[in-house]
Amino acid sequence: MKDGQSQATRRAPRGSARARLIAAARDLVRRKGFAATSVDELCAAAGVTKGAFFHHFASKEGLGVALIEDWTETTGAMFAAHPYNAAADPFDRLIAYIELRRTLLSMPLPEFTCVAGTTVQEVFDTSAAMREAARNSLASGAGHVRAHLEAALAAHPVPGVTAESLARQFQVAVQGGIILAKAENDARPAREALDHLERYLRLLFGR
Amino acid sequence: MKDGQSQATRRAPRGSARARLIAAARDLVRRKGFAATSVDELCAAAGVTKGAFFHHFASKEGLGVALIEDWTETTGAMFAAHPYNAAADPFDRLIAYIELRRTLLSMPLPEFTCVAGTTVQEVFDTSAAMREAARNSLASGAGHVRAHLEAALAAHPVPGVTAESLARQFQVAVQGGIILAKAENDARPAREALDHLERYLRLLFGR
DNA sequence: AAGACAATACCAACCAGTCGGTATGTCAAT
DNA sequence: ATTGACATACCGACTGGTTGGTATTGTCTT
Known part of the structure; x- marks a missing residue:
């Protein structure tokens, strides 16, 4: 009743x-x-x-920190669980990672925007706690590809290029692509950013 | 008195x-x-x-639009007037452009952040007028290098690469670099993003 | 019973925007 | 060279609504 x-x-x-x-x-x-x-x-x-x-x-800022931390865990779990990690060749895993990011771009624009990248733009100078959470989130995101990059660079060293820095460039391509996609109101520029990233990788590793 | x-x-x-x-x-x-x-x-x-x-x-949004339009003009005038345009070889002009962007990164963080890139992240879904102004600003920014890219590609064509798309990748590297710089509270990742962009260019054009 | 969790009412500060008014400049007719 | 009609630029008190945050009370679960 x-x-x-x-x-x-x-x-x-x-x-x-x-x-x-x-x-x-x-x-x-x-x-x-x-x-x-x-x-x-x-x-x-x-x-x-x-x-x-x-x-x-405790505050709105507290929610913001929790939001970014949750984002770090959620995306981390998603990338860790994804079959793209299965490929034997580390270079193939990198290409598969880029392909995975490409498929994410087929969602509506607000759903593929990165919570950490978006918020840190706003609050980097007004909330140290949120900036630190975002820094950790982006570093964690770069960490997923760094392992593959280290393996790939071990097999095929490239002078002047570290796995650390190249992993960050993955983030640069993703975040920069999102900004252009927002401005154009269209995912295509973000997809093209991944194309250029892939071409860069192939040139670096001679594939 | x-x-x-x-x-x-x-x-x-x-x-x-x-x-x-x-x-x-x-x-x-x-x-x-x-x-x-x-x-x-x-x-x-x-x-x-x-x-x-x-x-x-007329409104706060009106100021936002005017701000972005002013930004487009200001930065446009700055790049147009800069001596980096002087080099004879278009490829050298591209490298000089990247070098110019590198020097901009020596300023304090808030002063090298792009007004258009920052605001479009916030308002892309809530203010069509501001998003359009930002789209125009980023397109204008890409336009500065597109001319040099067209000349460089004419002298040394690269299959599958257009000046248009490569010009956008300049923006991607700049904007993505700024996001990482904000998260790290340090300009270094932005500088490294330009390093990778330059390396990509050299590989593409065989220099 | 006790503590975790949540609902409601409430607050001072602040928000974007309004409005009646004044100061300053322009220009044509005197 | 004054005058006066008109437009532009600016002032600041004011408004209705919203803000993040608090205090208090109630209700579940163990």
Whole structure:
């Protein structure tokens, strides 16, 4: 009788408020940026009240840090689990990684924007905590390809090129591509950035 | 007697309010982002009242559009006037352009961030007018190198590579480098992004 | 019973934008 | 060379609504 069902659809199950807030933040921050997203908006989107918000996060900035940390884990798990890691040749794994990033670009624009890259642009000078979380996130993202790059460079050294720096260039191509895609309102420039990255790699490794 | 001097230092000369507001916006928006910069803050920084603000701009968004358009003109004039255009060989001009961008990176971080690239990240989905201004700004920036690229490609064609797309990759390297620099709070990753771009160019053109 | 979790009401500060008014400059007719 | 009509540039108090954050109370789970 107690209309438990409508209650359940209307209100999220207890204990999920934190996760729901982070999910809502991921959506809204990608579309509108961090500063332009208000706490009230976040609560409404998550189906949660303000009391719940400030129970789980000390401040809006706290939510921002948690959002980026969650992003680091989520994307990290996704890349780690992906079959692109299976290829025997490290160079093939790099090409497969780029191909994987290409397929991600077929999603709608707000859904392939990088949470860390977007927010750090806004807050790098106003929130040290969020900047540090973003730095860690981008470094972690570069870490996924660095291992493959080290193996590839061991088999085919390139003078003046380190795995560390080349891994960062992957991030540069991805982040820069996203900016151009946003400006053009079209994923194509981001896809072309990956094409150039792949061509660069092939030239470096003589493939 | 009439303390005309203190009057002059206390208040900007008539007619300069618009330019002062744009200059203040360039500073503040680079450091804090567009959404986090309030109109009051802008007015205070420009030494101007709110009445003056809304006399010159219909809205905060209007100031945003004017800011990006001004940025397009300013940077365009700067690159056009620079001696890097002097080299006879188009390839040398491209290398000189990259070198010019490298020297820009010796400034403090907020001063080498691209106004168009930063703001479009925030407002690409919430302000069509600003996104369009940013698109135009980035396209204009790519246009500066496209001419040199066309000449270089005419002398040394590279299959599958157009001047248009390669010019955009210059923007990708610059914008992506800025994001990493912000995250690391250090210009070095941006400089390395230019190094990789230069190496890519040399490989493409066999230099 | 006790603590974790969440709902509601509330607050001072701040937000973008408005509006009636004034200062300054322009130009044509006197 | 004055005058006066008009436009531009600017001023700053004000408004309705929103902001991030708090205080208090209630309700689940163990």
